[in-house]
Amino acid sequence: MSIRILTIVGARPQFIKSAPVSRAFKDAGIQEFVVHTGQHYDPEMSAVFFEELDLPKPYAILECGGLQRDAMIDKIVADLRPIIAEIAPQYVLVFGDTNSTLAGALAAVKEGVPIIHVEAGLRSFNDEMPEEWNRIQTDELSHILFTPSVAADRNIEDEGILPYQRLVNVGDTMFDAVQMFSPFARHRKAMGALEWFQKPFALATLHRMENVRHTERLKERISSLNELHLHGIPVWMPLHPSTRNEVEKAGVEVAFNTSPPVGYLEMLWVIQQCAIVITDSGGLQKEAYFLRKHCITLRNETEWVELVDIAANVLHPLGSTEPLSQKVRSMLNQPLAEETPYGRGDAAIQIAQFLLEQGS
Helix, strand or coil, rough: CCCCEEEECHHHHHHHHHHHHHHHHHCCCCCCEEECCCCCHHHHHHHHHHHHCCCCCCCEECCCCCCCHHHHHHHHHHHHHHHHHHCCCEEEEEECCCCCHHHHHHCCCCCCCCEECCCCCCCCCCCCHHHHHCCCCCCCCCEEEEEEEEHHHHHHHHHHCCCCCEECCCCHHHHHHHHHHHHHCCCCCCHHHHHHCCCCCCCCCCCCCCCCCHHHHHHHHHHHHHHHHHCCCCEEEEECHHHHHHHHHHHCCCCEEECCCCCCCHHHHHHHCCCCCEEECCCHHHHHHCCCEEEEECCCCCCCCHHHHCCEEHHHHCCCCCCCCHHHHHHHHHHCCCHHHHHHHHHHHHHHHHHHHHCC
């Protein structure tokens, strides 16, 4: 009997992380059922990723977007439980640190199904971030912890979660995805004229709640990006729908270039073209490094500590007095480290092989 896996996804980073895993499962003969929670319910933020990454057609799509955290988690759990009971999988697999991650784990616990957490062990040590609580609770509930780095292993060990779970360091499935899809990176007209991208520019993104849901913090972040655009190098930002709403509500003036959200292949193309990445996204910090670009993170801390340790990534905390343009110039004058702290790009194959061995 083949292994049956129920995979829970709901947000852009999870679609990307799941693509190489789904392909590895298919190649290994593992039967996978995918449920999309609808956490990212804007078609530009979800449907496009399923299409261009050739993800499996979802077994079910839930309508859980637009809710506050607790209400969203409660609804996802309630909607998932009968689906889990119907499929009767050997494992429920969740990725990363979103509300969908924790909700998938909680629903699995209630149905008595073991949990696999891919990208386990990450910690920012910032209790204000809902993602931090999602990570910690999911790790505590999970039976198999697939970690992306040695630092993640250390966090699990330091918290005393083991030895009741299996910890397996496989590397980062986002590294797999970048290697798999970067040859197909592309530009499209909605992003702007091709000529615009032929000069040095900064790719910027901003979407974390701690940045965009507080008016003064949002103004500070936008102001720093305006300063870079006017006094350093041009800035281009695909505006996340929720960020656009908050910018309009706050009446913040944006001096730099913006576009609608872009798909994964378009984002890979922009990373390839840009001089530097400036973001508060966890995934984009790594994608920048995988594509050999420096990164400045618009947060006070990051869960991807390895990139800070090797100076491929620097933080730009709130209240920083150093102009962003100065920090960009300093980074661009430094060579990028050659270390590869996130595996060899075969994390998905290792995950599939481990599960086959467990089931044999």
